[in-house]
Amino acid sequence: MTIRLYDTSARQIRDFAPLTAGCVSIYLCGATVQAAPHIGHIRSGLNFDMMRRWFEYRGYEVTFIRNVTDIDDKIIAKSAEQRRPWWSIGYENERAFNDGYAALGCLPPTYEPRATGHVTEMVEMMRGLIERGHAYESEGNVYFDVTSYPGYLSLSRQELDNIRQPESTGETGKRDARDFAMWKTAKNGEPSWETPWGRGRPGWHLECSAMAHKYLGEAFDIHGGGLDLIFPHHENEIAQAKAFGDAFANYWVHNAWVTMSGEKMSKSLGNSVLVSEMVKQWRPIVLRYYLGTPHYRSMIEYSEEALREAESAFARIEGFYQRVIEKAGKPVEPAAEVPPAFAEAMDDDLGVPQALAIVHTTVRQGNSALAADDKDAAIARLSEVRAMLDVLGLDPLDPHWAGEADRGEDLHGAVDTLVRLVLEQRESARARKDWATADAIRDQLQQSGLVIEDSPTGPRWTLGPR
Numbered sequence: 001m002t003i004r005l006y007d008t009s010a011r012q013i014r015d016f017a018p019l020t021a022g023c024v025s026i027y028l029c030g031a032t033v034q035a036a037p038h039i040g041h042i043r044s045g046l047n048f049d050m051m052r053r054w055f056e057y058r059g060y061e062v063t064f065i066r067n068v069t070d071i072d073d074k075i076i077a078k079s080a081e082q083r084r085p086w087w088s089i090g091y092e093n094e095r096a097f098n099d100g101y102a103a104l105g106c107l108p109p110t111y112e113p114r115a116t117g118h119v120t121e122m123v124e125m126m127r128g129l130i131e132r133g134h135a136y137e138s139e140g141n142v143y144f145d146v147t148s149y150p151g152y153l154s155l156s157r158q159e160l161d162n163i164r165q166p167e168s169t170g171e172t173g174k175r176d177a178r179d180f181a182m183w184k185t186a187k188n189g190e191p192s193w194e195t196p197w198g199r200g201r202p203g204w205h206l207e208c209s210a211m212a213h214k215y216l217g218e219a220f221d222i223h224g225g226g227l228d229l230i231f232p233h234h235e236n237e238i239a240q241a242k243a244f245g246d247a248f249a250n251y252w253v254h255n256a257w258v259t260m261s262g263e264k265m266s267k268s269l270g271n272s273v274l275v276s277e278m279v280k281q282w283r284p285i286v287l288r289y290y291l292g293t294p295h296y297r298s299m300i301e302y303s304e305e306a307l308r309e310a311e312s313a314f315a316r317i318e319g320f321y322q323r324v325i326e327k328a329g330k331p332v333e334p335a336a337e338v339p340p341a342f343a344e345a346m347d348d349d350l351g352v353p354q355a356l357a358i359v360h361t362t363v364r365q366g367n368s369a370l371a372a373d374d375k376d377a378a379i380a381r382l383s384e385v386r387a388m389l390d391v392l393g394l395d396p397l398d399p400h401w402a403g404e405a406d407r408g409e410d411l412h413g414a415v416d417t418l419v420r421l422v423l424e425q426r427e428s429a430r431a432r433k434d435w436a437t438a439d440a441i442r443d444q445l446q447q448s449g450l451v452i453e454d455s456p457t458g459p460r461w462t463l464g465p466r
Contacts, residue, residue, distance in 0.1 A: 003058060003347050005222070006297060008230065008252040009155050013349050018221055019250060023063070024055045027212045027249070029225035029233065030066040030112070032204075033093035034074040037100045038272035039291060039302070040258035040265035046288065047255040047296040047350075048224050049106040050392060054346050057338075057391050065215045066109040068094050071116050072204050076190055086191055087116075100275035104288045105393045105400050111215050115207040119193045122202050122210045125244055126182055126195075134243040138173030140185030140198040146178050149239045155252060156231040180236050182206040205236035212237075213246055223249035227256055228264065255296045265302065273302060282307060285401050289314045289394055293356050297349075313360075317385070318396050319453075320363045324382040327375055334386035334395070342388050352392065359388050423452070423459045 003016040018024055028048050031041065045066065055062050070090040079086040094114075102108075126142050129135035134148045146152050146160065153160060163178050171181050181203040186192035192199040212220065225234065234252065241248040257264045265272050278287055290310035294300050325332060337343075339362070345354035366381030389395040423445075429437040442452050450461045 001058065001343075001347065003055070004349055005251055005253055006349050008254050011157075014251065016221075016251070018060070019219055022059070022061060024060045024222065025063045025216045025220035026052065026065065026222045026224060027208070027216055027220060028064070028066045028109075028223075029208060029229055030068055031094065031097040032069040032072055032074065033090045033097060034072070034078050036093055036096040037275050038258075038265055039275055039278055039287070040272065041097070042100045042104060042106075042275050043258050043291045043300070044224075044226050044255050045101050045106050046104055046292045048253075049101075050292055050296075050352065051222075051224075051253070051350055052107065053391055053393060054350060058347075062110070063216065064107075064109045065111050065113070065212070067208060067211050068097075068112060068114045069204060069207060070094065070114045071191060071201055080189075096276065100279075103275065103279050103284045104291070105284070105398075107393075113211045113215065115202060115211070118207070118211050118214060119195075119202065121214050122183070122206050123195050125206065125210050125213070125240065128244050129182075129240065132243060132245075134239075135182060136175065137197045138175075140200055141171060141173055141181055142183035142197055143171075143174055143179040144182055144236065144240060144243075145175065146180070146239065147176060149243045151242060152239050153231075153235055155235050155238060158231065180205060180232065182240065205233055206240060208233070209237045209240040209244070209246075209248075212248070213241065213244075218245070219247035220249060222251045222253055224253045224255070227254045230254060253296075256299045258291070258300045258302055260302050262301070282311070285394065285396065286311045286314055292392065292394070293352055295349075295351065295353050314394075317359070317363055317389070320366055320385070321382065321396060323370055324366060324378045327370060328379050331397075332379055332382045332386065334390050335380075335383040336387070338387045338391060339384055342391075346391070355388065355392070359385055362388070423461070427459065 004013045005016050006012070007014045026048065028044070030045070031037065048064075048066075052062050052064050068090075071086065075086050075090055078084075078089050082089065126135060129144065130137065130142070133145075135142055135144050146163075153163070160178070171184070182205065183195065183197065183200050184203060185197075186199040186201070190201065192201055212223070223234070223237075238248060259265060260273075275287075282290075286307070290307050291300065293310075300306075338346075339358060342355045342358040345351040345358065348354075362381050362385050366378050366385070369375075369377035369381060386395050386397065390398065393400075395401075423441075426438050426441040429435075429441065445452055445461065452459055452461050
């Protein structure tokens with residue numbers, strides 16, 4: 001068994017070899033909490049949640065760090081615009097992100113450090129870089145000298161001569177326009193912390209280098225994030241950390257975006273779909289299925305039609321669950337191991353689409369077994385499906401998703417009473433062989449968004465696709 005991952009720095013799929021046998025260390029660039037999350041933000045956390053779950057299934061002990069950037073230019077701008085303290089905006093949106101992660105079934109990180117809690121580590125890193133000649137102080141700012149580190153831009157494979165930083169950033173005293181800020185001198189009304197170079201606040205890139213060093217040490221296995229972070233954020237992280245003396249990340253893994261009309265989903269473009277609103281319109285497990293089942297390196301073009309297709313596909317799986325459990329007359333536990341073809345797909349760069357195809361094939365086999373009245377085979381197939389969906393965080397019987405059944409339970413009971421009255425009329429029509437009336441009642445229910453199935457224990461109803 002060898003897990004393989006696409007390494008952005010190598011531009012190829014590599015066999016995964018952990019730095020410490022039996023352990024995996026992952027650092028994921030988390031939220032910048034200037035606003036509430038849209039589904040594009042949550043996709044990254046979801047993709048790496050599936051990665052973490054697969055490593056754990058394969059027997060690894062996983063240390064998973066997902067940071068929070070709770071101070072940066074955007075948060076300060078929001079603070080001035082809304083006339084609220086910067087920390088109030090950050091904390092409110094940090095909670096919104098965590099609510100979004102939790103709603104879609106993401107496991108909590110091992111540690112979730114905030115940037116503002118690690119200024120001491122940042123000062124230590126800057127001091128070391130200045131001593132080594134890789135950074136310099138100017139007018140209270142601290143800049144990284146990009147020409148001092150020969151490996152700069154090795155991740156994005158750009159040429160330094162083609163990189164030009166805008167001159168209107170407000171950053172003064174640079175030796176080279178391409179140098180980037182690790183520390184920004186204090187401005188009136190802005191939050192600041194004391195350092196040997198005066199009061200100021202951290203630059204975005206420095207935060208992650210310092211926190212990765214703090215929680216994972218000089219070297220760790222996997223650094224993750226969205227494609228948009230490759231440059232400049234991850235390039236600058238690498239430069240700082242390696243110039244400081246760290247080996248830093250052994251693998252770089254990047255997830256693709258959620259797009260709308262071909263553009264990356266972002267608040268600046270006004271095309272974001274907030275998680276807090278989406279979970280009111282769609283079941284969270286369906287959103288997880290929709291966002292988590294495409295390959296992590298594939299773009300997702302958002303549309304309600306695609307969401308409805310995901311809802312229908314997942315409903316077919318849930319229908320299979322219901323029919324087998326009804327047939328078995330008791331709960332069906334997950335299998336101890338996933339099918340080999342599923343494992344092979346997941347080992348190959350987290351091939352969730354291929355793994356999901358195995359899930360649906362197994363569901364079809366189980367339905368065939370039900371049709372043939374082969375109860376044992378149907379139960380075996382459901383056991384396999386539960387094991388596979390559990391690894392993906394999509395098992396409908398997992399206790400995490402129990403709350404979905406609890407929400408609206410009273411409404412479901414009222415609807416169930418009304419539907420059963422109508423179904424009794426249909427059964428009466430069937431008993432007197434009035435097939436036209438029976439079919440008409442069924443069709444009317446279906447037009448109302450209900451799916452009616454005849455089972456050995458009588459008719460049952462479920463909500464159909466939207």
